[in-house]
Amino acid sequence: MRPLENVIYNQKNIDKWESEIPHLEKEIIQEQKKIAIERESLAPLQQQLTTLDLKIGSLNTLILSQQLANISHHHHSHHHNHHHHGHDHHRYDVVDFMSDSISRMTLVQLQSELSIKTLERDSLDRQMEPHRKAIANSERRIRDNEANIQWRYTHIPLAKKFLERLNNNPADLVNSLHQKLLNDFRQYEDHHPAGLSPRVRFCLLNIEEKLKELYTAPALSYLRFGFEEQQRHQINYLRLCGFILDMYRQVKAEGQSEEFTDLLIGLVNDLHIGESDDLPDLLATGVTAQSYFQAAKGPNKFLCDLNDEQLVQYEATIFRDKYTLLSNNSLFGRNSVQLSMAKAMSLIADEINGKILKNEPVDYHFYTAVTNDFLQIFTPQSEKAIKHLGVLAEHASGAPSLGKQIGGALLVVIGLTILTASIVGLAATFGGSSFFSAYGIGLGLSMLQFQVAFGTLFTATTFAGSGLTFFGGRVYKQGTQQGLSKELAHLQEECQKPNPLDYSQVTPSAPPLYPSYAN
Incomplete structure (x- = not known):
């Protein structure tokens, strides 16, 4: 994770940094002189x-x-004693004794002299150590001062440009930070659709609705005459x-996402204004x-x-509206893309029903991301949504990384003539019989049941009574990609087939306002 360094830019700091550079340079010269003196003594x-x-x-x-x-x-003397006897043997014993004595004395003298020289070296090394430490400390201070000077030479022009x-x-400054925030958030959400x-x-x-509200809030200070518009942008930057x-404070306190915290640190480091600071x-x-x-x-x-808890309730409301x-x-027709989407x-x-029955947490954020992509497929911006389906498939239940299918694969043979390769027939179904109403009996869930079920946030009674059995019976499979993951990947393949898309007027609706309990 990158370090948090929100450097505050103002004229006072710029003047301070500029005045400190000559002092730091002077300290470097002084330390260099100290090093020269110490090396001379050394x-x-x-x-x-x-x-x-x-x-x-x-x-x-x-x-x-x-x-x-x-x-x-010693080896030669021992060998000689085995072959000589009498007077000669006695003469050789005396000579060997004298020779051994001289050798031992010589070795003792050499070892004694080595001990003395080693002690002299240790003493000399202790005399040199203070000089070495002084040089090392001066070199460290020089490096620190050089880094401080470089830091100031980097931030002074940046601070002047910021001011x-x-x-x-100020409008350009607001727009730059605004776009960076949106781009970073969108990229993060695109690559992390689940488990947040x-x-x-x-x-x-x-996030976009929050920013709109942020910029339209009334000013808390007097706007200077003749500079009202410019000062509004300056206050928007402050907001x-x-x-x-x-956001950084909340995510940091939660402590569950280093990657998103790092993303926010990158934004904070570009602010140059602190939380308790004014312009x-x-x-x-x-x-x-x-x-x-x-x-x-x-x-509101x-x-x-x-x-x-309120967040989950609100996410469920958003998902329910998108699902409805x-x-x-007016959305589902009879071509392969629409059939795959319905599956x-x-x-x-089925997954949400199962999680609610088991009292398990429901990742409404992920399911909303899926429905958003489905809605985008019906618009001219479909290319990005189709590509994103592959990312969602990697995080959906039944993906290879999850090890097993959660919701199961629902399968039925509708008819070979129904399975087409594009969304061309979409517009033709508008205003007429829908996919659900045309095949309501075969699906086992009427439109009325469908809307009632999701209007009550997937209660266990509703799901049990409706018997969600789209496309016939449930078939559990063991394989590398199953369930929702497999179906999303299949839908992506269908959408990428080389056929023209027929766009409808349907676009993702704006999210509902927060309920009244939000304070």
Whole structure:
């Protein structure tokens, strides 16, 4: 995770950084002089140390030679004693004794001299250590000062450019941060459609609507005459800073997503205004970024606080509305894409039903992402949605990484003539009989049952009574890709076949406002 470094840009800091550079450069020169003095004091000691090291090395060589000579002499003397007797034997014993004594004395003298030289070296090394430490400390201070100087040379021009934009073109500054936030959030959500923590989901939820509310909130300070429009943009930047910093605080406190926290740190590091800060210098409004953001929040707004339980309830409401829109009698026709989409819809319903019956958490955020892609397939922006189906398939139940199918695969033979390769027949079904009404008996779930079921947020009684059996009976399969994952991948393949798309007027609806319990 990258470090949090929201460097505050204002004229006071710029002046301070510029004044510090000569002082830091002066310190570097002083440290360089200290190093030169220490090295001058260290030079004779180093020369002595080199001489001692050579002497110690020579003594070690002599000692080794003497030890080898002693071993050789002892072996020769022992061999001679086995072959000589009488007067000669006595004469050789005296000579060997004297020779051995001299060799031992020589070895003792060499070892004693080595011990003395080693002690001298240790003493000399202790004398040199303070000089070495002084040099190392000075070198460290030089590196630190050089880094501090480079930091200032980097941030001074950036700070000047930031203040110039904030003063003369605040709308561009707001737009740049706005687009970066949206792009980062969209990219993250596209690659992480499932399994997100509550606070991460809350940050991603209705992000565009939140930003619209943020920019339309009333100002809390007096707008300077003749600069009203420009100052509104400056205040919007302040609000945006408070908004981003609040999201970072929530996700950081939750501590369940390092990757999203890192994403938010990247945004925070581009703010250059703190949560308790006002606009810099003469632009100050008398109100902090945090206060501006808090003032924009309120009940029945997108900018409000939801606890984890309220968040799940609201996500379920959004999903129910999207599902109802997809399941009405003007969307599903009789071609292969629509059939595959209907199969996926039934799998989703079955999964949610099963999770509710087992009292397991339901990832409404993921299922809403699926329905959003389905709705986009009916619009000119379908290419991105079709591509994204592959990502969703990797996270859906039955994906190879999950190990087993959760919802099961629902299968029935509708008829070979129905399975077509495009969405061309979509427009022809509008205003007439729908897919569900035409095949209601075979599906086992009428349109009325469908809407009642999802109107009550998938209650166990409704699902049990309706007997969700789209396309016949349930078939469980063991394989690499099954269930919803398999159906999403199949739908993607159908959509990518080289046939023209016939777009309808259906577009994803805006999310509902937060319920009244949101405070």
